[in-house]
Amino acid sequence: MKEKNIENTKAQMKKGVLEYCILSILSSGDAYPTEIIERMKQARLVVVEGTLYPLLTRLKNMGLLSYRWEESSSGPPRKYYRLTDIGEQFLTELEKTWEELVASVNQATGKNEK
Amino acid sequence: MKEKNIENTKAQMKKGVLEYCILSILSSGDAYPTEIIERMKQARLVVVEGTLYPLLTRLKNMGLLSYRWEESSSGPPRKYYRLTDIGEQFLTELEKTWEELVASVNQATGKNEK
DNA sequence: TTTAGTACCTTGTATTGCATAGTATATGAT
DNA sequence: ATCATATACTATGCAATACAAGGTACTAAA
Numbered sequence: 001m002k003e004k005n006i007e008n009t010k011a012q013m014k015k016g017v018l019e020y021c022i023l024s025i026l027s028s029g030d031a032y033p034t035e036i037i038e039r040m041k042q043a044r045l046v047v048v049e050g051t052l053y054p055l056l057t058r059l060k061n062m063g064l065l066s067y068r069w070e071e072s073s074s075g076p077p078r079k080y081y082r083l084t085d086i087g088e089q090f091l092t093e094l095e096k097t098w099e100e101l102v103a104s105v106n107q108a109t110g111k112n113e114k
Numbered sequence: 115m116k117e118k119n120i121e122n123t124k125a126q127m128k129k130g131v132l133e134y135c136i137l138s139i140l141s142s143g144d145a146y147p148t149e150i151i152e153r154m155k156q157a158r159l160v161v162v163e164g165t166l167y168p169l170l171t172r173l174k175n176m177g178l179l180s181y182r183w184e185e186s187s188s189g190p191p192r193k194y195y196r197l198t199d200i201g202e203q204f205l206t207e208l209e210k211t212w213e214e215l216v217a218s219v220n221q222a223t224g225k226n227e228k
Numbered sequence: 229t230t231t232a233g234t235a236c237c238t239t240g241t242a243t244t245g246c247a248t249a250g251t252a253t254a255t256g257a258t
Numbered sequence: 259a260t261c262a263t264a265t266a267c268t269a270t271g272c273a274a275t276a277c278a279a280g281g282t283a284c285t286a287a288a
Binding site: 125171 | 275
């Protein structure tokens, strides 16, 4: 049952962080959801579809992303997402927010030497 | 309205992280809520009462914390929280979880140098 | 025709941080 | 004595988000 608590905490700690990672990944080039999931997995960040799709829709509705359809020779068409100018600005703020959080946590937990 | 989005993200990013910070703070000695809030503020981590009190109760119910009442000469009695043995073990796992997350985010966002 | 693989979408749930409001104790000013 | 202020703890309702589970649809190979 302790494992369950840690697993829950892992999910909680991802909140807000995933959107930062996704915008950052898209800042280096357009990508479609399955590709994004793959990139995240390479960074040992598990994101499932039920999380990613609503998140991408939200970011698009916020004007941070746009998308276009592109045919695939090996299945259904892919939805390629692209970072907008507003998205780029927001990414800059997210980066600052994340780094401030890391600095704060390091200080609060006494790991501010490095 | 962009400011509101960032403020929301800041709140989201705290999820799961606050319990780690609190357990860590208590690992260096017992403390009562107002004192914890003060310590967090020094690390530039804003935590309000409506967040902290339910959180402490939850951690106590999980067996990670215990508490004792102590009289104060300048107001109502204080509830001093203390980290239990189980809490100490859990803190170790939280520390690992947090560091893995930071490493993952650094990699996903391309800041894995250093 | 069926099976497998790829890709996208939707709904409901649980957790958690926050806003807001409230209760109670001790001290100091009127 | 009474009222205001500061300290300290508690309770309720809301909003946001990651996840589980299930579903639709297109392509290619058996």
